Amino acid sequence: MVNAALLLRRPLLVSGRPGTGKSSLAYRISRELRLGRVLRWHITSRTTLQRGLYDYDAIGRVQDTAAARAARDGDPSEASDPAPLGIGEYIQLGPLGTALLPFAEPRVLLIDELDKSDLDLANDLLSIFEEGSFAIPELLRARRRHPVVRVLTSDPGGEAEVRDGTVTCHAFPLIVMTSNSEREFPPAFLRRCLLLDMPEPGQDDLADMLTAHFGEETARQWGGDLIARFLERSRERGGLSKDQLLNSLYLATSGGIGGQDGSLYEIVEAVWHRLNGSGPGTKF
Numbered sequence: 001m002v003n004a005a006l007l008l009r010r011p012l013l014v015s016g017r018p019g020t021g022k023s024s025l026a027y028r029i030s031r032e033l034r035l036g037r038v039l040r041w042h043i044t045s046r047t048t049l050q051r052g053l054y055d056y057d058a059i060g061r062v063q064d065t066a067a068a069r070a071a072r073d074g075d076p077s078e079a080s081d082p083a084p085l086g087i088g089e090y091i092q093l094g095p096l097g098t099a100l101l102p103f104a105e106p107r108v109l110l111i112d113e114l115d116k117s118d119l120d121l122a123n124d125l126l127s128i129f130e131e132g133s134f135a136i137p138e139l140l141r142a143r144r145r146h147p148v149v150r151v152l153t154s155d156p157g158g159e160a161e162v163r164d165g166t167v168t169c170h171a172f173p174l175i176v177m178t179s180n181s182e183r184e185f186p187p188a189f190l191r192r193c194l195l196l197d198m199p200e201p202g203q204d205d206l207a208d209m210l211t212a213h214f215g216e217e218t219a220r221q222w223g224g225d226l227i228a229r230f231l232e233r234s235r236e237r238g239g240l241s242k243d244q245l246l247n248s249l250y251l252a253t254s255g256g257i258g259g260q261d262g263s264l265y266e267i268v269e270a271v272w273h274r275l276n277g278s279g280p281g282t283k284f
Contacts, residue, residue, distance in 0.1 A: 001196045011175035016198030019241015022178040026110040040110045041095035043117045049124040052096035061090040092152040102170035111177040122189040132169045139165035
């Protein structure tokens with residue numbers, strides 16, 4: 001599915017329960033393909049498409065211009081009309097806008113928890129996915145005087161050149177969108193995406209995970225019984241997340257709780273609470 005997303009230049013919509021590793025998939029892809037830092041766009045109910053593309057600090061620009069003019073007016077040796085401040089200093093590309101810059105290799109963009117968004121966001125994303133480009137109106141108006149403007153990006157300390165007010169990708173980014181299946185998306189949006197349902201990890205998968213994090217000896221000593229108890233509680237409580245199992249093994253091997261006895265497992269199971277916030281383990 002990942003290879004198909006790369007070849008077809010289509011976003012990957014990953015669904016599944018919380019804690020099944022949906023977000024981790026983006027980081028795994030970036031690491032294995034050596035595509036650099038993952039750009040992450042966390043979605044809330046107030047998220048808009050423009051915030052993902054870019055942010056323009058118009059108020060900051062007006063205030064800086066006024067301050068510069070006042071400083072020059074107070075110094076007769078300076079010209080009375082200050083030089084205009086560069087507009088690029090007040091534009092910062094968001095995670096989606098940064099991913100659409102003309103990089104030689106595709107960037108990995110994680111759009112996390114898309115199902116928490118406003119109903120219109122999925123439809124707004126369609127044109128961006130189809131075109132692979134977007135315009136910045138503030139730069140379009142100034143393109144005759146400033147055809148090339150240097151702006152900030154979402155990468156720490158990053159800058160990039162925008163030509164003629166438009167950002168167009170060279171290599172379409174690999175977009176991983178996660179969903180907890182809390183809502184349905186429009187058919188047109190789903191048609192544009194590749195759909196991947198993250199499977200529930202089995203006993204062997206969990207054993208491999210514990211070995212990768214804690215080493216073979218620790219996983220062999222604790223993993224068998226701990227995984228069996230975890231899977232049993234997961235069935236009873238409507239599904240638990242993998243990080244809850246990792247936390248419980250860390251508690252078991254930290255040396256600050258005690259031996260491998262009943263009291264230890266009582267404490268370990270305290271982190272195995274229901275993900276919907278109800279049931280055992282949610283009250284002191």
